[in-house]
Amino acid sequence: MSPISLPLSQALPVLGALLFSYVLLRKILNSYTNSAGLPYPPGPKGVPILGNALQITDEKPWLLYKEWASKWGDIIGLRVLGKNIIVVNSYQAGVDLFEKRGRVFSGRPKVPLFSDIARWDFSLLVMDDGKSVRLIRKFIAQFANSAAVKDLHALITENARALALRTAATQDDGAFYLYSRSAISKNILQITYGYQSMENGDQWIKNTELMSQSLAVMGTIGAHPIDVFPILGKLPLWIWGKTFIQCINNLRTTGLAMSVTPYNDVKQQYLEKSAPPCVLTHLLDEKLQEDGTVQDEWEVMVAAATAYTAGVDTTTASINSATIFLMTYPEIQTRVQEELDDYLHGERLPKIEDRETLPYFSAVLREIMRFNPVVPLALPRRATEDCEYNGLLIPENSIVSVNVWAILRDENEYPEPSKFKPERFLETRDGKPALRSDVLDPHSVFFGIGRRNCSGQQLALDSVWITLATLLTVFEIRAPDGIEQNYEYENGLFAQPKPFKCRFTVRSKSFLSALETAVA
Numbered sequence: 001m002s003p004i005s006l007p008l009s010q011a012l013p014v015l016g017a018l019l020f021s022y023v024l025l026r027k028i029l030n031s032y033t034n035s036a037g038l039p040y041p042p043g044p045k046g047v048p049i050l051g052n053a054l055q056i057t058d059e060k061p062w063l064l065y066k067e068w069a070s071k072w073g074d075i076i077g078l079r080v081l082g083k084n085i086i087v088v089n090s091y092q093a094g095v096d097l098f099e100k101r102g103r104v105f106s107g108r109p110k111v112p113l114f115s116d117i118a119r120w121d122f123s124l125l126v127m128d129d130g131k132s133v134r135l136i137r138k139f140i141a142q143f144a145n146s147a148a149v150k151d152l153h154a155l156i157t158e159n160a161r162a163l164a165l166r167t168a169a170t171q172d173d174g175a176f177y178l179y180s181r182s183a184i185s186k187n188i189l190q191i192t193y194g195y196q197s198m199e200n201g202d203q204w205i206k207n208t209e210l211m212s213q214s215l216a217v218m219g220t221i222g223a224h225p226i227d228v229f230p231i232l233g234k235l236p237l238w239i240w241g242k243t244f245i246q247c248i249n250n251l252r253t254t255g256l257a258m259s260v261t262p263y264n265d266v267k268q269q270y271l272e273k274s275a276p277p278c279v280l281t282h283l284l285d286e287k288l289q290e291d292g293t294v295q296d297e298w299e300v301m302v303a304a305a306t307a308y309t310a311g312v313d314t315t316t317a318s319i320n321s322a323t324i325f326l327m328t329y330p331e332i333q334t335r336v337q338e339e340l341d342d343y344l345h346g347e348r349l350p351k352i353e354d355r356e357t358l359p360y361f362s363a364v365l366r367e368i369m370r371f372n373p374v375v376p377l378a379l380p381r382r383a384t385e386d387c388e389y390n391g392l393l394i395p396e397n398s399i400v401s402v403n404v405w406a407i408l409r410d411e412n413e414y415p416e417p418s419k420f421k422p423e424r425f426l427e428t429r430d431g432k433p434a435l436r437s438d439v440l441d442p443h444s445v446f447f448g449i450g451r452r453n454c455s456g457q458q459l460a461l462d463s464v465w466i467t468l469a470t471l472l473t474v475f476e477i478r479a480p481d482g483i484e485q486n487y488e489y490e491n492g493l494f495a496q497p498k499p500f501k502c503r504f505t506v507r508s509k510s511f512l513s514a515l516e517t518a519v520a
């Protein structure tokens with residue numbers, strides 16, 4: 001989800017609706033004044049009524065925000081059709097607002113297109129703060145916090161090895177892109193629903209692919225005119241075109257198939273005592289009451305559904321993006337492999353517990369995170385009350401986004417930010433390479449800041465680490481025939497790579513047999 005943009009071609013219905021919406025017009029005019037007398041954060045001057053709508057691009061808006069920040073300061077204030085939009089471009093301001101004043105910035109703005117029209121109201125990602133949100137986050141933390149994730153290490157390691165074995169068995173340079181999604185889906189499905197997905201043609205995997213494609217076509221969530229101007233959602237959907245209707249239908253079908261349907265299936269199996277143990281059965285153990293009803297049933301269902309829908313695309317995008325970087329910088333890849341070989345002596349496959357002893361690899365992963373944050377604008381928050389910050393007023397109900405991309409390109413923290421340099425995170429301690437603690441770990445921003453930050457970050461970090469460590473131990477990863485491609489990314493909520501080709505060549509037969517033995 002990103003702040004609002006309004007392409008010119010879509011502005012006409014907005015203007016039409018404005019004509020008969022006197023009430024809205026008053027709201028717009030009111031938003032230009034505030035009773036506290038404090039100035040609104042500075043930003044580029046817009047035009048009457050539309051505000052900055054025509055200036056904000058839908059294509060990678062984070063680049064434009066960073067440019068504006070260099071002129072207007074870390075906190076830029078924009079307006080679109082009476083909505084206040086604030087973009088936070090520095091880590092310090094992100095911490096001051098989202099962490100230190102977490103209560104005020106834990107809301108989420110309404111996104112009627114996604115929640116009401118596409119019927120994804122079951123997703124925690126779009127829920128405003130309240131009791132339900134706190135309960136759902138608590139349920140997710142029960143399996144995804146740092147301590148609990150340790151219990152999942154065996155499963156995610158096994159799935160990483162199965163992915164490597166499957167990759168070794170194919171000659172198709174395009175296969176990894178599909179296999180990585182399937183492996184990550186498999187992790188989360190097993191964890192949440194106890195479901196063993198099939199390697200080929202699994203309906204769950206097809207659903208996430210369809211969801212992901214539909215989201216990419218619809219652009220950034222929150223950017224559509226219906227989200228800017230909800231009254232437009234009352235008009236017949238066909239005015240937005242065939243592709244739009246197709247995407248809405250896909251989101252409705254996949255949403256249901258990834259929330260209510262699996263919940264009901266597992267509940268039924270649980271009642272029949274045939275459900276494999278998983279997050280959902282643990283929650284049912286806790287919540288099933290004597291009369292057969294489930295306490296906090298909606299929240300239980302949402303916890304499982306959001307873990308799946310929020311975790312698959314993002315984790316897959318991280319793995320695919322890292323694979324592209326490793327292909328693009330083969331000398332860096334070789335150095336990681338030397339470090340792995342030195343430590344593992346070619347005798348065994350890596351385990352998550354090895355992470356602390358491989359600083360160069362950690363530095364490479366930090367640099368990949370810094371260079372290509374998967375959710376460049378995180379997800380927008382809603383200010384639940386007026387808030388003064390450094391003499392500026394962030395009015396109640398402002399949409400506030402943190403520009404993760406800009407923070408991770410801050411030249412004060414990361415000199416020469418557009419260079420891919422893992423060494424920026426390293427120093428020599430006792431004659432050995434070690435991670436520096438005085439350079440901001442991109443992890444602190446990559447998953448959002450403060451109370452509504454990512455609930456699945458430890459699970460994601462561990463899954464990405466073991467998957468890449470296993471692949472790098474077993475394979476040399478190169479662009480097919482040494483020819484670099486033009487790696488493209490989807491435009492939308494996630495910076496996820498479009499399908500790409502890469503070649504995995506087994507580095508040594510002993511690694512392959514270790515893999516075969518481990519997976520057998």
Ligand code: HEM
Nearest residue numbers: 307310311314315374375379447448449453454455456460
């Ligand atoms: C590398 C993979 C991942 C990335 C880059 C990522 C990133 C993010 C970001 C940026 C947010 C928004 C945070 C904010 O508003 O400040 C978020 C929210 C969330 N993520 Fe992740 N995520 C990843 C994996 C996962 C996984 C595996 C899970 C599974 C449990 C998960 C569950 C969630 C949930 C439930 C939220 C919503 C939190 C809320 O609204 O309160 N994520 N994630």
